[in-house]
Amino acid sequence: MSLDSSQLEDQSPGEDRPVIELDWLHVSFGQHEVLREIKIAIPRGQTLVVIGESGCGKTVLLKSMIGLIKPTEGHVRFDGRDLAKLTDSELTRVRQHFGFVFQNAALFDSLTVGQNIAFPIRQNRLAPQDEIRDIVQTLLREVGLPGDVARKKPAELSGGMRKRVGLARALAMEPEVVLYDEPTTGLDPIMTDVIAELILRTKANDDMTGVVVTHDMHTARKVADRVIMLHPLSRLQEDEVQVIFDGTPKELDACKDKRVRQFVDGQAGERLMELGVGG
Amino acid sequence: MASANHSTSTRPTWLGVISDRFVDLGDLVRHWLSGLGELTLFSLRTLSWLLRRRPRKGTLIPNFYEIGVLSLPVVALTGTFIGMVLAVQSYAQFRVLGLETRLGAVINMTLVRELGPVLAATMLAGRVGSKIAAELGTMRVTEQIDALETMGASPVHYLVVPRFLGCLILIPSLTVMADFMGIAGGFFYSVVILGIDRGHYLSNAEAYVGMYDVFSGLVKSVLFGAAIALISCFRGFHCGPGAEGVGRAATQAFVYSFVTILIIDLFLGILLDAIYAAIWGSGPALL
Numbered sequence: 001m002s003l004d005s006s007q008l009e010d011q012s013p014g015e016d017r018p019v020i021e022l023d024w025l026h027v028s029f030g031q032h033e034v035l036r037e038i039k040i041a042i043p044r045g046q047t048l049v050v051i052g053e054s055g056c057g058k059t060v061l062l063k064s065m066i067g068l069i070k071p072t073e074g075h076v077r078f079d080g081r082d083l084a085k086l087t088d089s090e091l092t093r094v095r096q097h098f099g100f101v102f103q104n105a106a107l108f109d110s111l112t113v114g115q116n117i118a119f120p121i122r123q124n125r126l127a128p129q130d131e132i133r134d135i136v137q138t139l140l141r142e143v144g145l146p147g148d149v150a151r152k153k154p155a156e157l158s159g160g161m162r163k164r165v166g167l168a169r170a171l172a173m174e175p176e177v178v179l180y181d182e183p184t185t186g187l188d189p190i191m192t193d194v195i196a197e198l199i200l201r202t203k204a205n206d207d208m209t210g211v212v213v214t215h216d217m218h219t220a221r222k223v224a225d226r227v228i229m230l231h232p233l234s235r236l237q238e239d240e241v242q243v244i245f246d247g248t249p250k251e252l253d254a255c256k257d258k259r260v261r262q263f264v265d266g267q268a269g270e271r272l273m274e275l276g277v278g279g
Numbered sequence: 280m281a282s283a284n285h286s287t288s289t290r291p292t293w294l295g296v297i298s299d300r301f302v303d304l305g306d307l308v309r310h311w312l313s314g315l316g317e318l319t320l321f322s323l324r325t326l327s328w329l330l331r332r333r334p335r336k337g338t339l340i341p342n343f344y345e346i347g348v349l350s351l352p353v354v355a356l357t358g359t360f361i362g363m364v365l366a367v368q369s370y371a372q373f374r375v376l377g378l379e380t381r382l383g384a385v386i387n388m389t390l391v392r393e394l395g396p397v398l399a400a401t402m403l404a405g406r407v408g409s410k411i412a413a414e415l416g417t418m419r420v421t422e423q424i425d426a427l428e429t430m431g432a433s434p435v436h437y438l439v440v441p442r443f444l445g446c447l448i449l450i451p452s453l454t455v456m457a458d459f460m461g462i463a464g465g466f467f468y469s470v471v472i473l474g475i476d477r478g479h480y481l482s483n484a485e486a487y488v489g490m491y492d493v494f495s496g497l498v499k500s501v502l503f504g505a506a507i508a509l510i511s512c513f514r515g516f517h518c519g520p521g522a523e524g525v526g527r528a529a530t531q532a533f534v535y536s537f538v539t540i541l542i543i544d545l546f547l548g549i550l551l552d553a554i555y556a557a558i559w560g561s562g563p564a565l566l
Contacts, residue, residue, distance in 0.1 A: 063425070107426075
């Protein structure tokens with residue numbers, strides 16, 4: 001699977017090159033446009049939090065970063081390499097640099113917790129068979145789960161434990177970038193804070209780049225180096241940009257934009273009337 | 280009053296209704312063709328992965344067990360009853376002609392050429408096809424298929440290829456089982472219950488059913504198995520959201536598989552008969 005010269009040029013080392021770059025990204029499903037003219041560059045080691053109302057395209061944005069959703073227009077680059085130009089096996093190799101924590105953990109029902117965590121290691125033959133058991137135990141410890149959980153089936157675990165197993169599986173390949181899709185949704189406040197702490201610890205230990213999609217402002221403020229807010233296209237004019245905020249958590253708290261304030265402060269305001277539940 | 284005026288002014292004309300129906304029909308044809316194109320691409324991807332990398336034993340054995348071993352009892356049971364039903368239905372008419380000893384030939388020929396393969400395939404579509412679609416559909420809805428991709432595994436290689444191979448390799452065995460049990464059921468009902476002479480029954484059966492009949496049934500069954508696996512996996516992969524989507528995928532997997540089995544049966548039957556006629560001329564007549 002050799003790369004052509006332009007791709008090789010793309011891969012030349014560059015310290016200040018963003019690890020992920022979305023360049024005028026458009027994503028539509030049939031007639032339904034979800035993302036429009038998204039331009040985001042994520043430097044190595046940064047934790048970016050993406051916030052926004054339900055249905056504004058946060059998960060689509062996250063899945064585009066790893067090539068699960070193909071852009072309708074524009075480019076997604078990892079380390080300078082355009083994902084759209086990669087062959088299947090090249091894309092597979094690129095994905096080994098990512099870990100993905102799914103909203104509902106997406107653990108394989110038919111496998112035990114241990115087999116789930118070991119799956120990416122076995123799949124990509126990253127470690128000899130006899131070392132895999134130790135790696136699984138280490139990963140379980142890292143996410144605060146006892147070793148005997150490895151023998152259980154995902155259905156026997158609570159929501160918080162499933163999320164932590166999902167995180168352990170995402171970390172199994174020692175990725176450069178971890179993508180978190182609503183990692184705290186449906187969890188109690190204490191477990192929410194545990195997950196936020198784990199995200200912080202992961203970043204501190206390995207200087208990983210992280211992209212966290214969340215509605216939870218507590219988690220966003222705690223883990224973010226930078227926050228981006230997306231707005232649903234259905235409520236934007238043709239000439240308005242979809243990223244309505246891009247800055248640090250401090251700048252977010254100081255932002256005066258009414259749409260940002262409503263979301264951050266959790267106040268529906270005139271949205272109640274728009275949704276037809278006003279008095 | 281205003282609303283009455285409004286409803287009068289927007290009432291569609293007959294020309295509008297007809298043109299709307301044409302547009303709907305056009306959309307339906309376009310949708311159907313695009314689905315067929317996607318299924319073809321999906322099938323080619325499956326074949327490409329099949330040739331590119333051997334599936335792991337750990338993914339093959341559970342699927343082979345599920346498709347082959349667990350389907351055997353139901354295929355054997357339905358085969359037996361179909362054989363007996365054929366004897367019941369044909370006996371009255373053959374007796375009028377004094378040809379009841381030819382029942383063995385009719386039952387066995389019908390079973391090995393048509394009913395055995397179609398019956399085994401129908402049971403496989405109902406028992407295994409729906410399960411495949413529901414299983415993969417649930418994996419799609421719960422993002423497990425996405426998770427596979429993010430971990431560097433091809434969902435087609437990991438999920439589709441073992442199921443495809445299972446259906447392809449094991450359906451001939453299921454067909455042989457349906458044939459055998461059907462023949463046994465027909466023999467039992469004809470000879471033991473109806474009292475037809477055993478020697479004549481067997482000699483007629485042997486004279487009219489040849490290896491080519493068995494072969495053509497098995498060739499059909501292989502194509503049926505491939506169609507069931509590909510259609511069911513495709514429906515599962517393209518499952519709609521939620522429990523409703525999974526339910527619909529399971530139903531569609533069976534309905535589309537069954538219709539495809541009948542279409543393949545017709546055209547392959549014509550083709551195999553033409554091949555037989557070209558090589559050996561017309562076969563022996565039953566009557």
